[in-house]
Amino acid sequence: MSTKIKTADIKTEHWGSRVGLVLAMAGNAVGFGNFLRFPVQAVQNGGGAFIIPYLVSLVLLGFPLLMIEWTAGRYGGRFGHHSTPFILHSLSKKAIWKYVGVFGLFSNLAIAAYYCYMESWTMSYVFHSVKGTFHLLDQHGVAAFFDGYVDIGHSTSGIPYEALVFYVFCLALNVWILSKGLAGGVEKAAKIMVPVLIFFGIFLAIRGITLKAGEQHAILDGLAGLNFLWTPQYDSLTNPKVWLAAAGQIFFTLSVGMGSIQCYASYLRQRDDIAVNAMSAGFMNEFVEIVLGSSIIIPISVGYLGIEKVVDLVGLGGLGLAFRTMPFLFEQWGPIFAALAGTAFFGLLFFAGITSSLAMGTPIMGFLKDEFNWSNKKSALAFGFITLTLGLPTVFFFQQGVFDEYDYWSGTVALFVFAMLESILFAWFFGYKKGWDEFMKGADVRLPKIFKYILGFITPVLLILVFLASLLRPAGDDWSKISFRGWELHPESIIGQLTYKSFTENRESFANAFYSEVSGTLDTVYTLRGKHYLRIIPDGAGPEFAKSYVFNPNKHTLKVEICQHIAKGQLLFEGFVINRIFYIKMARLVLLGLFLGLSLMVGYAYRKRKKENSI
Amino acid sequence: MNTSALFLMISTWAIVTGFTIYFFLKVLKAPMRNEPDSYLDNDPK
Numbered sequence: 001m002s003t004k005i006k007t008a009d010i011k012t013e014h015w016g017s018r019v020g021l022v023l024a025m026a027g028n029a030v031g032f033g034n035f036l037r038f039p040v041q042a043v044q045n046g047g048g049a050f051i052i053p054y055l056v057s058l059v060l061l062g063f064p065l066l067m068i069e070w071t072a073g074r075y076g077g078r079f080g081h082h083s084t085p086f087i088l089h090s091l092s093k094k095a096i097w098k099y100v101g102v103f104g105l106f107s108n109l110a111i112a113a114y115y116c117y118m119e120s121w122t123m124s125y126v127f128h129s130v131k132g133t134f135h136l137l138d139q140h141g142v143a144a145f146f147d148g149y150v151d152i153g154h155s156t157s158g159i160p161y162e163a164l165v166f167y168v169f170c171l172a173l174n175v176w177i178l179s180k181g182l183a184g185g186v187e188k189a190a191k192i193m194v195p196v197l198i199f200f201g202i203f204l205a206i207r208g209i210t211l212k213a214g215e216q217h218a219i220l221d222g223l224a225g226l227n228f229l230w231t232p233q234y235d236s237l238t239n240p241k242v243w244l245a246a247a248g249q250i251f252f253t254l255s256v257g258m259g260s261i262q263c264y265a266s267y268l269r270q271r272d273d274i275a276v277n278a279m280s281a282g283f284m285n286e287f288v289e290i291v292l293g294s295s296i297i298i299p300i301s302v303g304y305l306g307i308e309k310v311v312d313l314v315g316l317g318g319l320g321l322a323f324r325t326m327p328f329l330f331e332q333w334g335p336i337f338a339a340l341a342g343t344a345f346f347g348l349l350f351f352a353g354i355t356s357s358l359a360m361g362t363p364i365m366g367f368l369k370d371e372f373n374w375s376n377k378k379s380a381l382a383f384g385f386i387t388l389t390l391g392l393p394t395v396f397f398f399q400q401g402v403f404d405e406y407d408y409w410s411g412t413v414a415l416f417v418f419a420m421l422e423s424i425l426f427a428w429f430f431g432y433k434k435g436w437d438e439f440m441k442g443a444d445v446r447l448p449k450i451f452k453y454i455l456g457f458i459t460p461v462l463l464i465l466v467f468l469a470s471l472l473r474p475a476g477d478d479w480s481k482i483s484f485r486g487w488e489l490h491p492e493s494i495i496g497q498l499t500y501k502s503f504t505e506n507r508e509s510f511a512n513a514f515y516s517e518v519s520g521t522l523d524t525v526y527t528l529r530g531k532h533y534l535r536i537i538p539d540g541a542g543p544e545f546a547k548s549y550v551f552n553p554n555k556h557t558l559k560v561e562i563c564q565h566i567a568k569g570q571l572l573f574e575g576f577v578i579n580r581i582f583y584i585k586m587a588r589l590v591l592l593g594l595f596l597g598l599s600l601m602v603g604y605a606y607r608k609r610k611k612e613n614s615i
Numbered sequence: 616m617n618t619s620a621l622f623l624m625i626s627t628w629a630i631v632t633g634f635t636i637y638f639f640l641k642v643l644k645a646p647m648r649n650e651p652d653s654y655l656d657n658d659p660k
Contacts, residue, residue, distance in 0.1 A: 014653055014654065014655050015653055015654055015655070016654060016655045016656055017654050017655070017656040018642055018645065018654055019642060019643065020654075021653075021654075022639070022642050047620075048619070048620050048623040048624065051623060051627050055627075183655055223616055226616060226620070226624065227616040227617060227620050229620075230616070230620035230621070230623050230624040231617060231619065231620040232619055232620065232623055267653065268653040269651065269652060269653045271648065271652070272648070272652055272653045272654075273645065276638055276641045276642055276645065277642065279634075279638045280635075280638035280639050280641065280642045283631065283634045283635040283638050283639075284635055284639065286631045286634075286635065287631050287632060287635040290627060290628065290631050291628050291631060291632060294624075444641060444645050445638075445641060
């Protein structure tokens with residue numbers, strides 16, 4: 001065994017410095033979610049009171065999972081493994097764990113596919129902020145700009161297939177950095193990008209907090225936004241939905257359950273500290289999320305739009321707020337400051353995104369290098385090729401929901417499942433006592449021993465409960481309805497998603513009629529960028545919640561009129577249609593194919609290793 | 616800002632910032648170990 005370890009060490013890459021490693025790990029964790037998801041989750045789940053379940057989840061789930069993943073990574077690296085299938089195999093020889101480890105390749109590839117697309121939006125928005133594209137647009141104009149941007153055939157700047165061009169360029173940049181290796185590429189990028197993103201974040205946070213009502217068209221102080229975000233609604237703490245949201249946010253923000261932390265840590269030697277490194281990277285992420293993340297989009301948008309409007313907008317999610325609203329708000333600061341703020345905001349999102357997507361590239365590269373002796377360049381190109389192939393459907397069929405489908409299965413469910421299974425493996429198969437000793441080997445700090453027992457019992461049990469709750473979440477998040485006689489499931493529960501519960505209408509892939517999915521008023525029939533739309537404003541909602549359906553006047557016969565009240569399920573037009581559910585099914589097939597393909601590769605690599613007697 | 620929002624925000628920010636600085640200083644101040652370690656910066660020139 002010792003000969004093999006030495007061989008692995010010789011072949012293995014290394015980090016350039018400890019600070020570089022911590023910044024790369026922090027960069028991995030800091031992503032769009034820190035700035036866009038956290039404040040929205042806080043607003044929707046009890047305001048300041050959200051921080052209580054959030055911090056509890058951080059201690060009981062987040063930090064223990066960081067400990068597990070850093071420890072598993074460093075332990076697997078000892079045997080020359082740099083990807084989760086074989087890192088998990090080093091923790092337990094049962095065959096199943098290798099295939100559980102496939103999640104650590106699958107999630108990274110599938111997430112990178114759509115994440116790089118979002119990254120490319122930020123790159124494009126920096127370009128448009130500098131160019132002054134948003135200068136003369138009103139709020140609806142900025143929102144329409146985004147809709148036009150993701151409408152792939154349309155160009156906002158004269159570049160044909162603009163969104164695709166930016167996507168490919170962004171992916172190529174990722175591949176180029178990854179091909180330079182760990183110290184020369186990923187670490188160098190993190191050392192530049194993480195400090196710059198923190199600087200941009202501080203600049204915008206100061207701007208957000210010091211915003212004064214009456215100045216530059218602001219209607220409220222920025223502090224009113226902070227007050228809105230942090231005012232605790234303690235009664236929300238009795239709602240399980242709030243606790244689930246907090247646990248979910250901890251997953252997304254720390255990038256646990258993905259396999260990238262294990263991969264980064266696998267390049268460490270056994271006597272090197274991981275305790276301080278893990279805590280430092282984890283807290284750096286928390287600083288960016290809790291301090292900077294809460295001080296930018298909510299204070300600025302409340303300052304300009306008022307609380308009621310922001311309550312409506314957060315219902316559309318953080319992405320909508322960032323890309324459909326923020327450029328308009330920055331424009332209130334005058335052309336020069338708007339360009340600066342737009343560059344800082346979308347620049348910080350770009351740096352947050354790329355340091356995460358680089359981390360998503362390393363596990364598959366580690367796998368290809370370990371198992372097939374590929375070079376950095378070849379494996380980075382393979383990552384780029386696979387990501388592009390998987391990502392193109394999210395670019396071309398963004399409006400059909402493929403992007404969201406990838407996000408749900410790879411960016412939510414797969415993370416929960418993998419984190420739950422790896423914590424069970426670590427606590428109950430590898431052994432939590434052995435695991436704790438392994439974690440504390442070479443540690444530069446003594447962490448409270450209570451974590452040993454949290455790792456051993458609380459974390460895996462909580463993860464199982466969180467998974468079951470996500471699987472069986474009740475309709476309307478009304479947990480009092482749960483009984484042995486059964487209950488109606490939430491459309492966003494895992495089973496609800498599997499059974500297409502959110503599709504109450506238009507459930508066939510191909511049909512000869514299209515029915516309204518909402519109840520409301522047919523507001524207008526309009527043509528935009530060569531496409532014809534019906535717009536229905538749902539009952540009791542504003543125009544920002546309008547539902548637009550594309551139709552083709554040459555192929556479809558309208559069965560409704562403008563200003564008519566439309567009931568849910570009412571026939572809108574007749575003629576052949578490919579429904580959204582078709583694209584969703586295709587997206588699921590692609591993801592399933594990816595998982596099966598990776599499993600076959602892992603099985604092949606395992607047999608190859610057995611044959612070579614190297615496992 | 617109302618008192619409870621201010622208290623919650625300041626105390627959370629203070630805790631998080633404090634731990635961030637504490638652990639990052641520990642990373643910066645940790646002495647280099649004898650070779651072989653994991654970092655190229657510490658390799659003999």
